[in-house]
Ligand code: ADP
């Protein structure tokens with residue numbers, strides 16, 4: 001008999017994605033099925049999503065959900081069961097999941113509604129007789145669900161919240177308390193109050209039965225002021241219930257042997273074929289042929305991701321023979337700096353502002369290096385994709401980047417355990433030195449190939465992580 005878990009998320013591959021949360025939420029159901037957990041995923045019915053499911057059945061309804069009519073429609077996608085919360089007054093809008101382009105003013109209500117429905121389903125189940133034993137909430141968007149479960153809608157279900165990015169705390173003015181259906185008695189610093197306001201993330205961290213984040217190192221970092229964004233005290237207080245579980249790679253989507261987006265398939269025995277993808281990538285970005293490494297960046301263009309450091313450190317790398325292809329979008333000032341960098345280095349720096357899933361696959365397939373100079377990185381997925389595709393990661397020593405890359409020290413090169421390059425502190429100087437190490441490593445073909453192959457041999461699938469989630473769920477319900 002399968003165990004039952006409801007995953008509550010604002011993003012889900014292949015339906016809606018702005019970052020790694022979507023990859024993770026999309027990969028969890030099949031990974032957990034291996035451990036006999038039947039995971040259903042609840043997410044908002046943004047425009048066009050219902051049609052993507054094909055046949056749907058209505059399994060829940062409320063005529064007055066935060067100001068309008070709401071229905072939950074259940075359908076299948078690949079092997080997973082998806083529950084779309086169809087509430088047109090909240091979700092039927094042009095733009096991304098959170099804004100167009102600025103955040104929607106009623107985001108607190110939009111995601112409180114999602115959380116409320118999760119707590120309702122935990123209490124009374126869906127109309128086909130399915131009631132979750134665990135409600136697994138992702139980030140601030142689902143943060144109120146554990147609070148509703150604890151304070152308003154009691155049930156036998158236990159709750160887990162995963163922190164993917166603590167920088168977003170789901171803040172809302174205290175005056176919204178009533179309209180968010182939160183009890184006034186809980187407006188104190190041990191429960192809902194956060195610096196005089198509300199924070200759905202804090203509410204989730206206080207009230208969930210267990211807390212996870214997406215790598216062991218980030219779990220430790222989060223309990224320090226430098227990384228905890230003011231929530232370090234709370235997380236330390238909850239240390240016994242707080243676990244770091246590393247993300248995996250969805251190997252059905254990210255596999256250089258079968259990837260439908262890339263020019264030439266390869267694996268570690270046919271690594272020479274990667275050259276074909278490299279040539280195609282350089283042509284696509286208008287880069288002139290060079291002997292040095294072709295570096296790629298696929299990223300949100302934000303300070304978190306250290307993109308300002310990239311702009312500072314890259315000229316020396318170009319001088320040393322490297323070239324760079326960047327795909328991303330984000331802060332206008334970073335976009336502008338990158339445009340200037342590309343303009344002043346024609347044929348050496350190529351830039352695509354925007355979001356393009358297929359292009360990102362071609363970049364990992366063709367790139368020699370993937371650069372991830374993040375100031376903080378809960379897990380990071382692009383270094384994992386790099387490892388899978390023989391695109392050697394150059395990463396800051398922080399969070400999941402510290403847990404997933406083995407630094408090419410002389411010793412690690414000698415015993416052939418190295419898979420990439422790490423640098424610390426996270427500044428332009430150390431990043432520049434790391435890039436110089438990458439250039440000289442790339443010159444020694446034998447060592448270089450050994451590093452690529454070691455990375456490609458690393459076990460990066462969801463197996464171990466899914467087992468950890470299954471163990472955690474079970475520990476909560478027995
Ligand atoms: P974060 O979630 O903090 O943005 P991750 O590394 O965990 O960082 O995940 C980012 C995900 O989004 C990866 O799957 C990456 O390939 C993808 N991605 C980021 N920017 C783009 C883009 N401009 N085009 C295509 N994919 C992108």
Ligand code: GLC
Nearest residue numbers: 020021164214377378379380
């Ligand atoms: C967040 C983090 C990223 C992580 C992703 C998925 O967006 O910034 O490091 O990989 O969530 O957990």
